[in-house]
Amino acid sequence: MGLNETPSGERVHIGFFGLRNAGKSxxxxxxxxxxxxxxxxxxxxxxxxxKRAMELLPLGPVVIVDTPGVDDEGALxxxxxxxxxxxxxxxxxxxxxxxxxxxxxxxxxxxxxAFRGRRxxxxxxxxxxxxxxxxxxxxxxxxxxxxxxSSAVAVSALTGEGVHELKERIAALGAPGGxxxxxxxxxxxxxxxxVLVCPIDASAPRGRLILPQQMTIRDLLDGGxxxxxxxxxxxxxxxxxxxxxxxxxxxxxxxxxQVARIVPESVPLTSFSILMLRYKAxxxxxxxxxxxxxxxxxxxxxxxxxxxxxxxxxxxxxxxxMPAWLAxxxxxxxxLSFTSGADFPEDLTRYAAVVHCGGCTLNAREMRSRQDRAxxxxxPMTNYGVAIAHMHGILRRSLAPFPEALAALGD
Ligand SMILES: Nc1nc2c(ncn2[C@@H]2O[C@H](COP(=O)(O)OP(=O)(O)OP(=O)(O)O)[C@@H](O)[C@H]2O)c(=O)[nH]1
Ligand SMILES: [Mg+2]
Numbered sequence: 561m562g563l564n565e566t567p568s569g570e571r572v573h574i575g576f577f578g579l580r581n582a583g584k585s586x587x588x589x590x591x592x593x594x595x596x597x598x599x600x601x602x603x604x605x606x607x608x609x610x611k612r613a614m615e616l617l618p619l620g621p622v623v624i625v626d627t628p629g630v631d632d633e634g635a636l637x638x639x640x641x642x643x644x645x646x647x648x649x650x651x652x653x654x655x656x657x658x659x660x661x662x663x664x665x666x667x668x669x670x671x672x673x674a675f676r677g678r679r680x681x682x683x684x685x686x687x688x689x690x691x692x693x694x695x696x697x698x699x700x701x702x703x704x705x706x707x708x709x710s711s712a713v714a715v716s717a718l719t720g721e722g723v724h725e726l727k728e729r730i731a732a733l734g735a736p737g738g739x740x741x742x743x744x745x746x747x748x749x750x751x752x753x754x755v756l757v758c759p760i761d762a763s764a765p766r767g768r769l770i771l772p773q774q775m776t777i778r779d780l781l782d783g784g785x786x787x788x789x790x791x792x793x794x795x796x797x798x799x800x801x802x803x804x805x806x807x808x809x810x811x812x813x814x815x816x817x818q819v820a821r822i823v824p825e826s827v828p829l830t831s832f833s834i835l836m837l838r839y840k841a842x843x844x845x846x847x848x849x850x851x852x853x854x855x856x857x858x859x860x861x862x863x864x865x866x867x868x869x870x871x872x873x874x875x876x877x878x879x880x881x882m883p884a885w886l887a888x889x890x891x892x893x894x895x896l897s898f899t900s901g902a903d904f905p906e907d908l909t910r911y912a913a914v915v916h917c918g919g920c921t922l923n924a925r926e927m928r929s930r931q932d933r934a935x936x937x938x939x940p941m942t943n944y945g946v947a948i949a950h951m952h953g954i955l956r957r958s959l960a961p962f963p964e965a966l967a968a969l970g971d
Contacts, residue, residue, distance in 0.1 A: 575651035580629025586717035660694025684712035745783025752807035833945020852940030
């Protein structure tokens with residue numbers, strides 16, 4: 561991803577699902593106007609979900625996800641189907657591509673049910689409408705199931721017919737509705753000074769700031785606030801330079817202890833990871849999950865999970881620092897497991913707790929679906945920022961700006 565591009569976690573994710581040879585890849589190419597995906601008459605041409613960030617007008621920055629057919633067979637086929645369905649958890653909009661010539665199959669209906677179950681908005685792309693048989697089957701659907709047919713768009717990836725209308729439908733579904741969440745600017749009045757503490761150590765990326773810091777600065781600018789950015793070493797000087805106390809201080813979690821000693825108790829203080837968690841997911845749930853860390857015993861299994869496979873800074877926290885903090889906090893010898901990227905186990909029940917990263921590269925839907933999965937299975941799940949704050953005894957202070965989460969912490 562280039563530095564000037566919208567981060568993928570901020571993009572509307574649009575997934576294309578359906579049977580093998582329905583024309584998913586062909587429709588992806590028609591909708592995007594690019595030869596993104598390989599098309600062939602061999603069933604099972606697409607073997608892995610393929611994600612591509614792009615501009616899709618009239619929607620704007622999106623991620624397009626092409627998936628393997630859900631009727632693939634054999635052990636390998638089943639693994640592909642599982643990956644296709646897993647891709648659904650990050651999708652904001654699902655397009656069910658139906659081979660109009662053969663009509664709606666049982667598997668297609670199962671997909672529609674899966675979309676509903678995960679509350680993913682969907683549209684039916686009735687493909688191959690250049691063929692008379694496809695037109696007939698759509699007319700037939702209109703007679704039998706008018707409601708379902710009303711969510712269908714007749715398209716032909718071959719001739720381009722209906723593709724414009726399909727794009728309009730996708731855009732209508734993907735338009736920001738409940739997505740107007742703020743990172744930080746809703747916490748302070750316009751014009752407020754907010755001090756951001758960004759340590760620059762060996763694990764900081766060369767020549768830029770990390771995504772949570774960028775997003776916080778951007779949101780403060782959007783909100784007409786005054787971000788003051790410094791390292792922890794310059795924090796006393798930064799505070800002294802202000803005409804009054806700042807409205808809020810936000811720090812990198814790792815410097816929280818040091819920063820907490822410098823910032824007066826009367827000034828609200830929180831961390832970037834807590835801001836990101838609140839933005840993406842359920843802060844209150846993560847606060848409850850942190851309490852479970854106090855109950856860990858010898859031999860308990862704990863999953864440490866990261867949303868991406870390439871953040872050196874996170875990797876260092878996940879594989880080195882978090883295990884050390886957990887050991888010190890619990891005094892127990894724990895059985896730790898690690899996952900990263902798209903891997904997040906379906907079955908979490910063997911874990912006594914899950915500690916997840918802030919998910920800066922995951923979108924809100926993916927983060928929430930991971931939290932929901934843990935909640936459904938009764939497994940406490942927390943995140944790096946909350947866990948670190950808790951184990952260092954500073955969670956209460958870092959939740960000061962969030963009364964609801966503070967209440968979840970109890971006394
Ligand atoms: N007549 C007609 N053929 C189409 C249309 N769209 C796709 N096809 C053909 O259907 C076959 C399958 O197309 P793909 O786009 O590879 O299908 P897919 O759903 O991605 O298939 P898998 O990746 O194997 O799951 C190809 O031979 C395409 O040329 C269409 O609108 N009309
Ligand atoms: Mg394909």
